[in-house]
Each structure stands twice: as structure tokens, then as C-alpha cells.
Amino acid sequence: MKNKNETRIPLRRAELISPFGVGAISTNNEGINMMTGVLDQWFKGSNVDLADYRFNESRLENILGVKEFRLPPDYRSTFGKNGGSLKNVDLKIPMILFPTWFYCNRCRKMEKLHLADISKKKCKHCNNGYLVQVPFVTVCKHGHIDDFPWNQWVHRDISNKCKGPLKLVSTGGATLTSMRVECTVCGENYKRSLKGITSKLDNGNISPLVTQVQEGKTFLCTGRKHWYGTNETAHEECLEQPFVLLRNSNNVYYPDVISALYLPGDYSSELKEVIEFLKQEPIAHEIETLKIIIDEKEKIATYLLSKFSVDLQTANNQTIIKALTVIEGESLVVEDNELEDIEKKLRYQEFCSLNETIDNQHLKVVSEFDEKLNSLMEFKKLGISKIHLVPKLRDTRVLFGFERLNSNQSINRDKIIKGRELLFRNPSSPENNWLPGYTVYGEGIFIEFNDEALTNWESKLVNEHFNLLQSRYNEIEAAGIVMGRELNPRYVMLHTLAHLLISEMIFECGYSTSALRERLFISKENGKEMNGFLIYTASGDSEGTMGGLVRLGEKDTLLQILERSINKAKWCSSDPVCTEIGVTSGQGIHSLNIAACHNCTYLPETSCEEFNRFLDRSLIVGLPNVQGVGFFEDYLKKIHAK
Incomplete structure (x- = not known):
């Protein structure tokens, strides 16, 4: 029989990494909002065998400083089985009620429930209506979250302890001005409108709660870590x-997720044998001693090949040097000053791999078009230099923390430590030396653009148009809302094109929009230039996928999809509003989009690396009365002239 404090929420394992990881709010089968609990409780149960959930990715383990990663537990029922002899049965993800304040849909009286009351309830005051969760929460930039201070707000007193029932009254309008909270015990003088509670004063720097709960008093964050699940340990001092x-706003929860594609070349059968041999003791110890005496890997390789000629008879110097490099990389501890650029380094490694033709157990890359080898002019006119099909790839994604209010995607040691403190109640415990993640096998299409074509376009671009976005970005960067990053026209253009292609591909590849994901490889760093993106499946499994996406990467098919995507970008169903608002005031999160909205370019949050920011159709097709904005302007003119 189902426990009254159990509920069902239809979540996939991947969704417990993003967007519904620890500290995030999701909805159960009765429409009640719940919050995902701490990792300490994820694998609590009898007869638990963690071998079913553990997996490794050495690059990410070194960066995040953990021993292993674990898949979120899947529910395995004992119904009709001998449960005592089965492993990993009845494992449940801890979920906590939040927000805990409700109001009756009939009498409008409010009630605060316990965090374990996760089933739909009738109103105890009128016994006629059902309780509905309030729509507001309070958050701070340190990740804390709590209920709106209803008692303190209506009584205008920070220390108020009134226990009388409150009422949440609506006069029928569509804004907060039409809503007010009333105390049914303290009389007519204790009624207060909710007008302005979600606004930010003084250019977004001061919250209305700070100065308006009680005149002359400062209302600070309660330091509540609701997802800890206990009132005793879920508070800390916060100023x-x-x-x-x-409660359903995007900025209530930003998961900190780092991902990595499997890098090939490290695990050919011959190299794998050499790596395993060199890792054995006392050989590994001898190699460490040699490194102290000899600096060059070439000399160490020659020595090893001579001493272990029988065991390494099929290897040569280059194979041993590569094996030593791989072992060194696996055991390397990432220094703090390297973390700021670690994401860029990971991307560049993957970019180099995707530029090669590879046939590996976990990654297969096939060349479909290369401007140096192929005479197909249509792709060259589009500025495309390379198209590689990726029939097989492995993607690992790991949750290492989360943020609220603002998203700063930089990685540093302090952020990693803070993330563990948010995810674990006891982050320093030896048994908590892991993080949740998942690995899927999928497929993809890698498209690289010609650097010279992009540079020429940027040099002719009407700077006034891009400067609209650049100035908005500079403002929020100065306010500390986003990290400093390389933002340029090619980044926004290629990012927008990736969105347009995904939106077009779903009609033919058999995947939903949320099943496809972008991975951007864009950088102007000298010697490490990247000008491409990978569109790949995000919903594969251990068996991979059926090839529906890769098929669309064939030259003739992809050319048609590109032309349709670019043509459709000329018009949004919200135009001219979409373009005009974008130019005048910006759109989206922090106004960091120009001509981009839900009707033309937005993707599900799981598909976009930038949470649907830095998008602009104008950089694809141009503007009606301005020349030199769109990268594909000339190409479109030639198509329409035919």
C-alpha cells in the first residue's frame, strides 16, 4: 500500500541533473510543488549495491575533485517479487514540500503545512475548498530559499508572532496590485497589498523586502536551506x-552542470594494453622515480621499451609516450588558477577530435564535406568549411552545484566547494566523495565555418546593431550578474543558427526538440580558433541511437535544411514586434537577445547552453532597411534571384 507521504513525479534520470536537481522545484502527480532533497539521502536503503550506479570520467573527476560519479537511482519495485533478495529496490529520491504556504480556493484563508505534507488537502477552515500553493518564494544569491514572509508583511513587523489565519484576497485584476493579504484576527488595519513585491529598487540593487517589511528595519535572508529537509539544520546566518x-521563474534555480564528450585516440586496443601495463605496481612507481631523474618522455619511453621488451614487444616509442601522457592526464590535479579556463580547454580538446575522422568504441566521426577536398560550392557560399557526421558519441554531464537569481557559468575552486555544500548536508564526509551525473550514447552533426568568411563579415558589420547587445551585456557584467566572457558577432550568429537548425531538424529526424542539444565551439583565441557547433542527441542510452539525426547531415539533405532554416529566420510570427522590441529594449533573460523570442528561436532549457540568451535572427538574415547586418544576406539574395 502506498505510504501517505509518498508521491510520484514523472522525472527521467537526466532531469535530476538538469533542470530538476537538488534544490529545484518540480510538480508531483497531484499538482503539488516539491523540492528535490540533498544527495546524502539518495542511496539510503537496505541491500544497496552502488556498483549499479557508479561510473567514471577522469577529466571531470580531476576538475571537480571527486572519486566517482553516480547515476541518480531508478525506482525498482518489489511488487510480486521476493524483495528481500533483490538489490537496490525501493530507492527513492527525497522530495520536500515547497512552498509550504497555501490558501483555500474558496474561503481564501491561508495555512502553513509541514514540509512532509505532500498530498492534496482540504481546507480545515471551511472544509469545502482545496488548498492551493502560493505562487511566491524568496531567494538570495547564496542559494537560500524560503517562503514569502506573509505574517511579517501584513503586520509590518519583522518579529511578529501572530498565529491568526491570514487571507489571500484577489479583487479580480491580473496584476499584484489587485492582490492583498489580510490578518483575520488583528482587524481592519492589517491589510496589505502585494504591489511591487517582485520589483527591484535602485536599478535592481535593493529588494523591496529589505526596507518595506517594517519601516526603519532591515529584513535579511533567513538563510534557509529548505532542501535539507529538517528545520534544525536547514538554517544558517546570511546577511x-x-x-x-x-516559484516557477527561471532564475529561481540555475543548475551548475559541466559536461564532456568522450575523447578518442586514448583507448585503441594496443594503447589500452600499454596503459594498463604501465599502471601496474611496481612499474608505476619506477616511472615516477624516472620522472625525477629524467625530464624527457622520449628517454623514459626508450628505457621502458628496453627493460620490458618482452611485455612491450608490439609497442613503439610513440605509443609509450602517448600512454605516459594519458596516465599523466588522468592523475593530474587541476590547479585553482587553471579552473577559470577549464571549460575552454575541454572544448578545444573536443573540437580538435571532431575535426578528425575517427572510428572508436565511444566516438565515431565521418567526414561528409571538407572545403579543401570537396568542390561542392554551395557549402562554400554558405561559409561552411567542414561537415562531419558523428554516428556515435558519449556525453557525460555532472551536477556540481546550483545558483539562484543570477547564473555565473565560470568554474573556480570556491564555486566547486560551495556547490558541494549546497548538494550535501555533510560535504566533508568520506562517503560523500561523489557527484550525480549521467552518461548517454548518441549521435550528432558537427559543422565548422570558415574563419576568413566570418572575419570579413564582422569587419563589414554595422557595429551600431551589435553594440546594442554588447552594451547590455557590459552593464550586467559590471553588476556581477554574469561572468566576463568572449562575446562577439560570430558567437551570437552561430548560436542562433544552431537554434534554427534544431528547430527545423525535429520535423525530419524523429526526435523531439528537447531531445536535441547544441554544443558550441566558438573562440577567437590566437592559435586556438574555433568556429563551429555540434548538434547532437541528448536522449540516447547505453545502446546509442538509430541514426535519424546523422542521416540529416548528408550533403544534399543538410543543404536543404540550412536553406529552409535561413529562410524561416526572415520572419517571426511576432514580427514586427519581435525585431523592434529587441532593437529598442532587448528581450529574454537580462534583455540579452535582440530579434529572438519563443515564436522563432527559443529552445527548451535542456537544449541550450546559454539558457536562451545571446540570440539574434538579424545577424542571420539582416534587417529590412539596413544593409550589412546578416551573415547570409548575400546568399539569400542569390537564392531569390534564381
Whole structure:
């Protein structure tokens, strides 16, 4: 029989990494909002065998400083089976009620429930209506989250302890001005409108709660870590100001996720044998001693080949040097000053691999078009230099923390430590030396653009147009809302094109929009230039996929998809509003989009690396009355002239 404090939420394992990881709000089968609990409780149960969930990815383990990664537990029922002899049965993800304040849909009286009351309830005041969760929460930039201070707000008193029922009254309008909270015990003088509670004062720097709960008093964050699940240990001192948000707002929860594609070449059968041999003791110890005496890997390789000629008879110097490099990379501890650029380094390694033709157990790359080898002019006119099909790839994604209010995607040691403190109640415990993640096998299409074509376009671009986005970005960067990054026209253009292609491909590849994902490889760093993106499946499994996406990467098919995507970008169903608003005030999160909205370029959050920011159709097709904005302007003119 189902426990009254159990509920069902239809979540996949991948969704417990993003967007519904620890500290995130999701909805159960009765429409009640729940919050995912701490990792300490994820594998609590009898007869637990962690071997079913453990997996490794050495590059990410070194960066995040953990021993292993684990898949979120899948539910395995004992129904009709001998449960005592089965492993990993009845493992459940801890979920906590949040927000805990409700109001009756009939009498409008409010009630605060316990965090374990996760089933739909009737109102105890009128016994006629059902309780509905309030839509507001308070959050701070340190990740804390709590209920809106209803008692303190209506009584205008930070220390108020009134226990009388409150009422949440609506006069029928569509804005917060039409809503007010009333105390049914303290009389007519204790009624207060909710007008302005979600606004930010003084250019977004001060929350209304800080100064308006009680005149002359400062209301600070409660330091509540609701996802810890206990009132005793879920509070800490916090001097930050709390902001009021709608519970389903994007900025209530930003998961910190780092991902890595499997890098090939390291695990050919011959190289794998050499690596395993050199890792054995006392050989590994001898190699470490040699490194102290000899600096050059070539000399160490020659020595090893001579001493272990029988065991290494099929290897040569180059194979041993590569094996030593791989072992060194696997055991390398990433220094703090390297973390800031670690994401860029990971991307460049993957970019180099995707530029090669490879046939490996975990990665297969096939060349479909190369401007140096192929005479097909249509792709050259589009500025495309290379198209590689990726029939097989392995993607690993790991959750290492989360943020609220603002998303800063930089990685540093302090952020990793803070993330563990948010995800674990006891982050320093030896048994908590892991992080949740998942690995899937999928397929993809890698497209690289000609650097010279992009540079020529950027030099002719009407700078006033891109400067609109650049100036908005500079403002929020100065406010510390986003990290400093390389933002340029090619980044926004290629990012937008990736979105347009995904939106077009779903009609033919058999995947849904949320099943496809982008991976951007864009950098102007000298010697490490990258000008491409990978569109790949995000919903594969251990058996891979059926090839529906790769098929679309064949030359003739992809050319048609590209032309349709570019043509459709000329018009949005919200135009001219979409373009005009983007130019005048910006759109999307922090106004970091220009001509881009839900009707033309937005993708599900799981598909976009940038949370649907840095998008602009104008950089694809241009503007009606301005020449020299769109990268594909000339190409479109030639198509329409035919």
C-alpha cells in the first residue's frame, strides 16, 4: 500500500541533473510543488549495491575533485517479487514540500503545512475548498530559499508572532496590485497589498523586502536551506537581501552542470594494453622515480621499451609516450588558477577530435564535406568549411552545484566547494566523495565555418546593431550578474543558427526538440580558433541511437535544411514586434537577445547552453532597411534571384 507521504513525479534520470536537481522545484502527480532533497539521502536503503550506479570520467573527476560519479537511482519495485533478495529496490529520491504556504480556493484563508505534507488537502477552515500553493518564494544569491514572509508583511513587523489565519484576497485584476493579504484576527488595519513585491529598487540593487517589511528595519535572508529537509539544520546566518520571485521563474534555480564528450585516440586496443601495463605496481612507481631523474618522455619511453621488451614487444616509442601522457592526464590535479579556463580547454580538446575522422568504441566521426577536398560550392557560399557526421558519441554531464537569481557559468575552486555544500548536508564526509551525473550514447552533426568568411563579415558589420547587445551585456557584467566572457558577432550568429537548425531538424529526424542539444565551439583565441557547433542527441542510452539525426547531415539533405532554416529566420510570427522590441529594449533573460523570442528561436532549457540568451535572427538574415547586418544576406539574395 502506498505510504501517505509518498508521491510520484514523472522525472527521467537526466532531469535530476538538469533542470530538476537538488534544490529545484518540480510538480508531483497531484499538482503539488516539491523540492528535490540533498544527495546524502539518495542511496539510503537496505541491500544497496552502488556498483549499479557508479561510473567514471577522469577529466571531470580531476576538475571537480571527486572519486566517482553516480547515476541518480531508478525506482525498482518489489511488487510480486521476493524483495528481500533483490538489490537496490525501493530507492527513492527525497522530495520536500515547497512552498509550504497555501490558501483555500474558496474561503481564501491561508495555512502553513509541514514540509512532509505532500498530498492534496482540504481546507480545515471551511472544509469545502482545496488548498492551493502560493505562487511566491524568496531567494538570495547564496542559494537560500524560503517562503514569502506573509505574517511579517501584513503586520509590518519583522518579529511578529501572530498565529491568526491570514487571507489571500484577489479583487479580480491580473496584476499584484489587485492582490492583498489580510490578518483575520488583528482587524481592519492589517491589510496589505502585494504591489511591487517582485520589483527591484535602485536599478535592481535593493529588494523591496529589505526596507518595506517594517519601516526603519532591515529584513535579511533567513538563510534557509529548505532542501535539507529538517528545520534544525536547514538554517544558517546570511546577511544577504532576499528577493521575491514567482516559484516557477527561471532564475529561481540555475543548475551548475559541466559536461564532456568522450575523447578518442586514448583507448585503441594496443594503447589500452600499454596503459594498463604501465599502471601496474611496481612499474608505476619506477616511472615516477624516472620522472625525477629524467625530464624527457622520449628517454623514459626508450628505457621502458628496453627493460620490458618482452611485455612491450608490439609497442613503439610513440605509443609509450602517448600512454605516459594519458596516465599523466588522468592523475593530474587541476590547479585553482587553471579552473577559470577549464571549460575552454575541454572544448578545444573536443573540437580538435571532431575535426578528425575517427572510428572508436565511444566516438565515431565521418567526414561528409571538407572545403579543401570537396568542390561542392554551395557549402562554400554558405561559409561552411567542414561537415562531419558523428554516428556515435558519449556525453557525460555532472551536477556540481546550483545558483539562484543570477547564473555565473565560470568554474573556480570556491564555486566547486560551495556547490558541494549546497548538494550535501555533510560535504566533508568520506562517503560523500561523489557527484550525480549521467552518461548517454548518441549521435550528432558537427559543422565548422570558415574563419576568413566570418572575419570579413564582422569587419563589414554595422557595429551600431551589435553594440546594442554588447552594451547590455557590459552593464550586467559590471553588476556581477554574469561572468566576463568572449562575446562577439560570430558567437551570437552561430548560436542562433544552431537554434534554427534544431528547430527545423525535429520535423525530419524523429526526435523531439528537447531531445536535441547544441554544443558550441566558438573562440577567437590566437592559435586556438574555433568556429563551429555540434548538434547532437541528448536522449540516447547505453545502446546509442538509430541514426535519424546523422542521416540529416548528408550533403544534399543538410543543404536543404540550412536553406529552409535561413529562410524561416526572415520572419517571426511576432514580427514586427519581435525585431523592434529587441532593437529598442532587448528581450529574454537580462534583455540579452535582440530579434529572438519563443515564436522563432527559443529552445527548451535542456537544449541550450546559454539558457536562451545571446540570440539574434538579424545577424542571420539582416534587417529590412539596413544593409550589412546578416551573415547570409548575400546568399539569400542569390537564392531569390534564381
